[in-house]
Amino acid sequence: MKHHPVLPKERILETALKLFHEQGYNTTGINQIISEAGVAKASLYLHFKSKEDLGVEYLKARHAIWYEQLLSFTNESKKEKKKILATFDFLIDINEKENFRGCSFLNMLSEIQPDESKLLAVIQDYKQELRNFFADTMENPKDNLSDTVYLLFEAAMQESQLFKSQWPVEKAKKIVSDLYKLKYFK
Amino acid sequence: MKHHPVLPKERILETALKLFHEQGYNTTGINQIISEAGVAKASLYLHFKSKEDLGVEYLKARHAIWYEQLLSFTNESKKEKKKILATFDFLIDINEKENFRGCSFLNMLSEIQPDESKLLAVIQDYKQELRNFFADTMENPKDNLSDTVYLLFEAAMQESQLFKSQWPVEKAKKIVSDLYKLKYFK
Amino acid sequence: MKHHPVLPKERILETALKLFHEQGYNTTGINQIISEAGVAKASLYLHFKSKEDLGVEYLKARHAIWYEQLLSFTNESKKEKKKILATFDFLIDINEKENFRGCSFLNMLSEIQPDESKLLAVIQDYKQELRNFFADTMENPKDNLSDTVYLLFEAAMQESQLFKSQWPVEKAKKIVSDLYKLKYFK
């Protein structure tokens, strides 16, 4: 646990990234983080004002990674429908790689208290960004049809975590595909 | 804190019902529960083997209440479409009454660890029951179209908790209504 | 755990006999006893005034069993030396059967507090009885030579528990045998 090449701050964030996602925010204690990061306790509080602050940085880092992966899936196609359907392929991929741990942001949402408003604001921002992504990707801006996809996407993530199965993703993908055929999205 | 009229076991469960739902499972300690229930600590462990066991009983009680309320909304109509749309009215009602605390079951899902398998099993059971409810309510059994509604319903709950707003429910309800008009559900 | 043929009081004592000896007095809780005996908690306090009282009854019952086994070994011979040496054979036998749990009385001695005087008195009585047994078995009353055997016997029990090995018993037996040859015991 000693003499890592990277800086303490990075090690802390990396470790938090792993543990908060795998075990949850409340379940992961400061002690486990510093122990696995190989860092002194005071060092954590030197770089992060509080656990909530570390939580915020965790969400930021997680968002960056998550979003990049999403784009790498959607950027392979030019057509709207293919781009949209590719988002569900991304979910299948991440479910497999991360063993159905679901959405980091929704998971933290369930854990936070009313007084942890910083965390809530960050989560809302990133989810709004995802809504915007779907809206921007879909050509027809009329009537927020993109939210249909957004809601199905969110449900797919949540339900595959719940049932530890890919069926919700596959079903959501099929629903979206059918709706395209039905000209639901004009 | 003394001389309550009801039995200790009931007081414990009632208090847990309130606190687990309002504050979350991990955030709510055994001490707060017994203090607010006006009961000795050993009394809790007399009636519930562990906190996880109390959590299971909480989910059972919550399910009973929740499901009854759902049915009271859907039973007001005879027609399928109206029944289905009424489920979203139920969400709007409960969001308002409970200040957007979202779904007890999904919230707990985010908090539990792999070793708390009893809790996961209970959550999965109740969600499967909800899936079955939609399937049974919708006449056309072909192709599990009912899961479209199920997924939108789940997303509506989750997203209204996230944004502290009714728009996801209203949007989901409109989507379902439009799909009926489009003959999506045959 | 239900509908045993024997009386509750007997079941409690039998269970305590097993558990106190195997696990120790303080380590064994009242709850485990009643659970394994299949008896209500109040039933225990109906038949035994307190845990200490149950402890006293345990020592009595244990003594009866232990002493009977000891006599069954010594009664096989008529000669003093053979009788004495047989006591060590008894130790070897009981060590094997009970997996080196040592002496119930000395074990409890280590656990009791100054205020548990009833237990101490019982232990002292039974150990004095053992001293008397050696004194009565050995013909020559002069100078309490029997205490040499008593002390070696006690040490053999204690040390075989400590080292989880029969060597202390075998060594003690050999020492006594040698002393006989040396005419130490006249």
Add this chain to the structure above:
Amino acid sequence: MKHHPVLPKERILETALKLFHEQGYNTTGINQIISEAGVAKASLYLHFKSKEDLGVEYLKARHAIWYEQLLSFTNESKKEKKKILATFDFLIDINEKENFRGCSFLNMLSEIQPDESKLLAVIQDYKQELRNFFADTMENPKDNLSDTVYLLFEAAMQESQLFKSQWPVEKAKKIVSDLYKLKYFK
């Protein structure tokens, strides 16, 4: 309870040394230790991983003190016989000073469970060291005669704790003295 001069870790160990020896290991709770040491609970767990670990440190510290006292008694003589007999004088002294609390190591032996293997290993080590001390002190290595003394020494400690009396020590000492006269030890 505040502003003690020595470091918390030392105060904890000192207090444990006193309480474990006087009251026993299981009977002495962590709460009493920190209360009498004037230290926060978390401080105990900062310096000692668990109660068992504190128990190990207690045994180490106890051994150091005990052994030093033993040597101070035996080092006063050059001759083997006098050295050996001095060990029993040491027992008489410690019995008096410590009010017949017996041997810390044997007392803990009676309390520990099979899963507390660290403690058992430490106890066995120190007792083996004592065996070696007798073997090294006695010139004639033939036939492990030193174990005769070791066993009598152990019994003397145990039995004086049991009977709250010096007679077992005095008797053991006399036996050893007689054996020297008998040329038992060659």
Add this chain to the structure above:
DNA sequence: CATGAATGAGACTTCATTCAT
């Protein structure tokens, strides 16, 4: 910049005992 020591508050669980039925 980095650290190990120290802490108050609280986590979950079990103790031996009593009481009303």
Add this chain to the structure above:
DNA sequence: AATGAATGAAGTCTCATTCAT
């Protein structure tokens, strides 16, 4: 004679945070 419910006290251990160095 027998029981299950109820309890105050205590059990071991961990929480997020601060401070002097």
